[in-house]
Amino acid sequence: VQLVQSGAEVKKPGSSVKVSCKASGGTFSNDAITWVRQAPGQGLEWMGRIIPILGLANYAQKFQGRVTITADESTSTAYMELSSLRSEDTAVYYCAGALDNGFDPWGQGTLVTVSS
Amino acid sequence: QSALTQPASVSGSPGQSITISCTGSSSDIAGYNYVSWYQQHPGKAPKLMIYDVTNRPSGVSNRFSGSKPGNTASLTISGLQAEDEAEYYCSSYTTRTSGVYVFGSGTKVTVL
Numbered sequence: 001v002q003l004v005q006s007g008a009e010v011k012k013p014g015s016s017v018k019v020s021c022k023a024s025g026g027t028f029s030n031d032a033i034t035w036v037r038q039a040p041g042q043g044l045e046w047m048g049r050i051i052p053i054l055g056l057a058n059y060a061q062k063f064q065g066r067v068t069i070t071a072d073e074s075t076s077t078a079y080m081e082l083s084s085l086r087s088e089d090t091a092v093y094y095c096a097g098a099l100d101n102g103f104d105p106w107g108q109g110t111l112v113t114v115s116s
Numbered sequence: 117q118s119a120l121t122q123p124a125s126v127s128g129s130p131g132q133s134i135t136i137s138c139t140g141s142s143s144d145i146a147g148y149n150y151v152s153w154y155q156q157h158p159g160k161a162p163k164l165m166i167y168d169v170t171n172r173p174s175g176v177s178n179r180f181s182g183s184k185p186g187n188t189a190s191l192t193i194s195g196l197q198a199e200d201e202a203e204y205y206c207s208s209y210t211t212r213t214s215g216v217y218v219f220g221s222g223t224k225v226t227v228l
Contacts, residue, residue, distance in 0.1 A: 034217070036162075043222040044154070044162065044205050046215055060215035094161055101150035101209055102167025109161050 001026035003033075003095050003107035010113045016083040019110045021095030023076035028052045031098035033078040035069060037091040038109075047093075050078060085114045119144065120206055120220035127226040133194040136223045138206030139187065144218060146187035150209035153182060153191045157202045165204075166191060193225070201227045 006020040021033060034049040048059035052071035059067055063082070071078040078095055093110045096103035121139040128134040138145065138153075145151055151169045154162040164173050166182035169189065179194045189208070193200055206220040 036219075044156075044207075044219040046207070046217045046219055049216060058216045061213050062215075096162075099164060099173055100168050100171070102152035102164045102171075102173070103154070103162075103207070104164035104167070104173060106161040106163070 001097065001105065003097060003105055005093075005095060005107040005110045008111040008113070010115065011085050013086055013114055013116055015085050016081060017085060017112050018079055018081040019093050019095075019112070021078045021080070021107050023097075027076045028071065028073060028078075033069075033071060034096045034098070034103050035067075035080045036094045036096060036103070038094070039088070039091040042091075045091075047080070052078065082112075085112075087114050090114045119210065119212060119218040120208060122204075122206060122220040122223045124221075125224045125226065127228055128193075128196045129228045130196055130198065132196050133192060134196060134225065136191045136193075136204055136206075136225070138189040138191070138208075138220045140189070140208055140210075140218075141187055143212045144208040144210040145184065145189050147211065148209045149184065151182065151184055151189040152207045153180075153189075154205045154207065155200075155202045156205065162205065196227055198227050201225055 002024045004024045032049040032051045035047040050057040050069045057069045068081045095107040153166040156162040169184045204223045210218045
């Protein structure tokens with residue numbers, strides 16, 4: 001299974017962005033889909049995850065109230081929506097599947113640029 | 117500020133072995149066997165190298181190995197090769213309020 005993400009986005013401060021992640025060549029397993037972001041020149045940051053079969057999502061405290069992760073099992077697609085965007089949200093956003101408690105495979109990444 | 121601490125850089129000559137440390141607490145590394153390691157080359161997505169402390173995914177070289185003595189996890193790369201030059205991140209399940217999982221700060225591995 002490969003994870004294929006939607007294309008790059010340019011957004012204005014205060015707006016929202018919704019990034020998709022589609023399982024290609026297979027379907028979602030019972031495992032979680034995790035979202036991770038990486039600001040330019042910075043490290044990896046865990047944002048949250050969803051277990052599609054349960055529809056249960058967990059979020060990092062830092063993003064609580066601003067991020068919503070959903071999944072559509074019928075299309076094997078997960079979504080990450082981030083609202084109230086600010087310049088510090090400029091980053092590459094990755095989705096990843098699960099191999100036990102590891103993150104695998106990874107999507108190709110989606111660059112989100114927040115600029116006025 | 118990452119919850120897991122890694123050295124900023126580690127270097128070694130081809131053929132040598134190097135070890136990258138990842139220090140946490142009883143809320144993460146010391147409390148659970150859910151440590152994973154990722155390799156990231158510039159401009160590329162991360163790649164899972166080790167999961168659940170010691171397990172290697174299919175296709176990952178056996179030159180990569182993981183361990184976890186106490187509240188510090190370690191990734192060892194033996195027989196260092198030029199293509200191992202990359203950024204490496206650890207991750208762990210956590211019961212801190214910050215989230216379900218947390219990443220380390222990252223370590224740049226340089227092959228001399």
